[in-house]
Amino acid sequence: MPNAELTATITDAEWRVMRIVWTLGEADSHTIIDILSRQHDWKAATIKTLIGRLVKKGALGTTKDGRQYIYHPLIAEQAAMDTALTTELNQMCAMCRGKAFVHAIDETTLSQDDIRTLISHLQAKLTTAPTAVSCDCLPADYEGSC
Amino acid sequence: MPNAELTATITDAEWRVMRIVWTLGEADSHTIIDILSRQHDWKAATIKTLIGRLVKKGALGTTKDGRQYIYHPLIAEQAAMDTALTTELNQMCAMCRGKAFVHAIDETTLSQDDIRTLISHLQAKLTTAPTAVSCDCLPADYEGSC
DNA sequence: ACTCATCGTTTACAGTTGTAAACTGAATTT
DNA sequence: AAATTCAGTTTACAACTGTAAACGATGAGT
Incomplete structure (x- = not known):
């Protein structure tokens, strides 16, 4: 149940990763890379970097599954959207x-x-x-x- | 009449400067610095940098007035807000x-x-x-x- | 004419972001 | 057991941001 309070902000590129994980509920890196490397033309390495940064900043959590990780959101999508929109508006x-x-x-x-x-x-x-x-x-x- | 299409984006800090100029219609740097150095605690040098960047990226225009410049918006406030909000939403x-x-x-x-x-x-x-x-x-x- | 106060420009510098190659360790294959 | 294959981690690097000091020219006061 994602609900943590995020310290850092999620950047535009990272947002793309979050949308995949939010929508699927959880995903391994292969799936995320498969989807995103087609949607944009990002190299696998780029997407790995984004995933790593999201884990480090506490937006994604991991569960070990043998050799790899399953990633899941630690923050709620709707809350992230609400915050992003409100922050943008408050600047105006x-x-x-x-x-x-x-x-x-x-x-x-x-x-x-x-x-x-x-x-x-x-x-x-x-x-x-x-x-x-x-x-x-x-x-x-x-x-x-x- | 501000209406140019902006190539670069206006950052959060720059946005603060634009709001002053949008609201006043035009302003010299002394006025902008006076207001902003109180609203935030920015040094005059910081605000000068922001003004310079906004001029360079075409968001502010200048009119020479003796030794100094009068700055005026080259882009419309409502259009900038509309774009910012829509861009944010389209990311979600x-x-x-x-x-x-x-x-x-x-x-x-x-x-x-x-x-x-x-x-x-x-x-x-x-x-x-x-x-x-x-x-x-x-x-x-x-x-x-x- | 000389000095001082300004205003705008240059330079600075660390942290963030987008983008990605290189590396490392473990698992799978032969 | 050796070779291959990935998944995750490290390193890289330029551009953009926030923040600001230093510098240079020009007008103002003495």
Whole structure:
């Protein structure tokens, strides 16, 4: 059950490895290398490096299986995604986040269920939402807006 | 009018600089350094480096004003945010993006107008949305789901 | 004219990331 | 037992990042 708190961050390339292991639940390096060396054109050595780094930073755990290891996630996929997205958003101007969401949602394929969930969360939010969100890019003694 | 297509990416630290210039519309280095050296505890030299890199990579333009420069954005803030968010999302499993949105929206303060816009976009999307979005983490010949 | 304060540019340097070859030890084959 | 084959580990290396000191030119004050 993956749930550890990750110290380091997972890089873009490492993210590809995690997606394979998250989806399969667990995988040996042969499988990971087989899939990734086709998806991208990465050499086996490259993928081995990424796996090694993920183990070292605590994102993947290992179970010995004879000569080789079986890798499994130590962090949950949804939690990693949530954190990555929130971190990205928090870096942006608070005032502009809403429009960024609109754009992202327009660009993303979502299931009917996801859309209904989103609508209901948004409707609930509406009752307590502020009239406006102000720009937080400047210290208090400067004024301005995006 | 900022609109250029950016070749390189803007890093986290550089993003802080851009937010100042985006918000003020234009700024001299003294202003940028004044604000940022307080927000973080960056030395003036650090901020100068970041400004220089942003000019070199085409994110900031300059206008000479006597001995110094006035910096102005060459790329639009909303476009940069949209791209950053979409890029981040596209790196994740398609099946899990909806839940990531739900989490992000729960965590983000949005204005009533933003929420209404989001709801209306979502309602429009609902009519053509698929029943489910499947996992795209593996090649076709492997099966599996997040 | 000389000195001082600046502003922008150069140089610095360690850590991270992408990309991969080389090596090492154990298991499998002959 | 020797040779071969992998799986994992070490080493490599350039580019990018965060962080900053040092330097050089130019305008301002004396």
